[in-house]
Amino acid sequence: GEYALRERVTADIKIGSYLFKVSGQRTIEEGWIRYYKPYTGVEDNPLPSLEKGDRLRVLSLEVAERFEQPPPRYNQSSLLAKMEKEGIGTKATRAEIIDTLYQRGYIVGSSIEATDLAFSVIEAMKEHSPNIISTEMTREIERALEGIEKGEVSSADVIEKAATHLLSALEGLKAAEEDLALKVKEAAKASLAAEDIIGECPLCKKGQLKVLRSKKTGKRFVGCTNYKGGCRASAPLPQKGKVRSLSRVCKVCGWPMISITLGRYPWRMCVNPSCPTKRKVSRL
Ligand SMILES: [Zn+2]
Ligand SMILES: [Zn+2]
Incomplete structure (x- = not known):
């Protein structure tokens, strides 16, 4: 042209x-x-x-x-692709590994976020047994396993090598057991505590509503973390069933919404005991 x-x-x-x-x-x-x-x-x-x-x-x-935009978070399929690229896991085990990460509370969300628990486990491992979290070691072992499949190496050799690797890694961990346990326990506690948070307190707007237990009766209820600051927001809870925050507020009164799982079906409700919707608890 x-x-x-x-x-x-x-x-x-x-x-x-x-x-x-x-x-x-x-x-x-x-x-x-x-x-x-x-x-x-x-x-x-x-x-x-x-x-x-x-x-x-x-x-x-x-x-x-x-500031530069941070790179986008992984989702399950991009994480699978990354694992494949890094040689972590096999076709058969990758999806399962991700499942396990979810189940143990190391990652959350479909746009994947690592939890504090995950960070503290990694930190503790880095400190005491860097080998065990290096993808290099995992990759080496996976490669050797493939070698066995193809009949290129003997399984006895591979097992012995892997065992030596793992043993030395485990020795490092064993020596640091107490320190590790302490760190991970703290993180687990923190992540459990975060689980009990229901949402921002609509009364004081400073504290957070949280599932608490009465020291006297042992019964659970919802209270504000700003109690010491004078906030008396509270709400009764059913004593059975798993309580979860729905991460949104009631359209009518502005208190956080929760779901309660008892048996097979989760129920969602506004946590405010005097909410006008109170008589109409809806089923998910
Ligand atoms: Zn409050
Ligand atoms: Zn409400």
């Missing part, structure tokens, strides 16, 4: 002792771009005409701080 001609102008502008760079571009001869315009992404943003040595007026100065 016809040639296109584009002009690109750059200018260095000195303000005080700082140098600013600016550039603009425009199309002079449209040429083939005429036909492909929507697909080229070519845009004109010409600079006003400038001559070397021009003096410009500074209209405004702005200090801006910008």
Whole structure:
């Protein structure tokens, strides 16, 4: 097709002792771009005409701080792909490994987030037995297992090698058992505590509503974490069934919504005892 001609102008502008760079571009001869315009992404943003040595007026100065977008979180399928790329697990075990991570509370959500528990386990392992969390070791063992499948190496050799690796890793862990147990226990406690949080307190808007147990009766109820700050928000709870936050508030009164699982069906309800919806508990 016809040639296109584009002009690109750059200018260095000195303000005080700082140098600013600016550039603009425009199309002079449209040429083939005429036909492909929507697909080229070519845009004109010409600079006003400038001559070397021009003096410009500074209209405004702005200090801006910008951050790069963090990479997107993994979901189950992108995590599977990453594991495959890293050589972690086999076709048969990868999905199961991810399931286990969910079940043990190391990850949550469909856009996967690692929990504090996961971080503290990794931290503790890093400190005491870096081998066991290195993908290198896992990969080596997986590769050896494949070797057995293909009949390239003897299973006795592989088992002995893997056992030596694992034993030395386990020895490191064994020596640090108490420290590890303590760290992981703290994290587990914290993650359990987070589970009991139901949502922001609608009364004081400072504390959080949380499942608590009465020291006197042992019965559970909902109270505000800002009790010491004077907030008396509270609500009764059924004594049986698993209580979960639904991470949203009641449209009528603004208190958090919860679900209670007793038997097969979860029930959702507003936690506010005097909510106008109270008489209509709906079934999921
Ligand atoms: Zn409160
Ligand atoms: Zn309500």
